[in-house]
Amino acid sequence: MFQELAPHDPHDKCGHHYAICLDLKNQRFEVLDSMRSEADADLTTHAEYFINNLKETWNHHYENSKVQIRHFPIEYVATTKQGNRHDCGFHTLEYLTKWEGRRVPVVTAAMVVELRKIYTWNWLMNEDFNTRSNAREFIEEAVKKAAKKYK
Numbered sequence: 651m652f653q654e655l656a657p658h659d660p661h662d663k664c665g666h667h668y669a670i671c672l673d674l675k676n677q678r679f680e681v682l683d684s685m686r687s688e689a690d691a692d693l694t695t696h697a698e699y700f701i702n703n704l705k706e707t708w709n710h711h712y713e714n715s716k717v718q719i720r721h722f723p724i725e726y727v728a729t730t731k732q733g734n735r736h737d738c739g740f741h742t743l744e745y746l747t748k749w750e751g752r753r754v755p756v757v758t759a760a761m762v763v764e765l766r767k768i769y770t771w772n773w774l775m776n777e778d779f780n781t782r783s784n785a786r787e788f789i790e791e792a793v794k795k796a797a798k799k800y801k
Contacts, residue, residue: 653696667742670697672704673751674717679724682749684741684757688726697724730756740765 651670656662668683679701686693705720712718732741740762748755779785 651696651700653692667738668693668697669742669745669749670700671745671749671751672719672722674719676751677719678722680749680751681724681726682729682742682745682754683726684729684732684738684745685735687728694726697726727754729754730758732757733759737762743769 651668652665653668654663654665656664666685668681668686671680671682673680679697681688681693681697683690683693688694701724705722708719729741729745732738737757737759741757743765744755744757744761773779774789782788
């Protein structure tokens with residue numbers, strides 16, 4: 651999920667990533683957020699809005715299915731909180747990669763540094779990306795922006 655943090659400000663497009671998982675085995679929705687908990691009204695309002703729409707859509711398209719999700723509760727899973735306001739995407743990717751409904755993946759600052767390297771390498775070595783005519787210019791511009799941001 652992506653939630654804009656300032657939805658009424660047309661100039662501020664910053665936001666926050668978190669994960670919502672549909673656990674059919676345990677019959678529940680699970681919300682994993684690296685910055686917030688169930689006590690955060692912005693999180694619960696956003697997650698519940700999406701989940702309620704998903705339940706309605708499921709009921710519309712799968713009304714004759716053996717599996718019905720309208721009664722599934724929402725569990726806000728306790729996670730290790732990130733130490734800044736910009737690494738939520740890495741936490742969410744790790745949740746989506748490793749979450750099995752039991753042990754919450756622990757994401758440390760050192761892991762985020764390594765994940766940045768891995769994802770950047772994968773991105774740069776992607777054949778589809780590299781066949782674009784402006785790939786080199788795009789990378790050069792991204793590097794300049796990152797250098798300014800982290801000075």
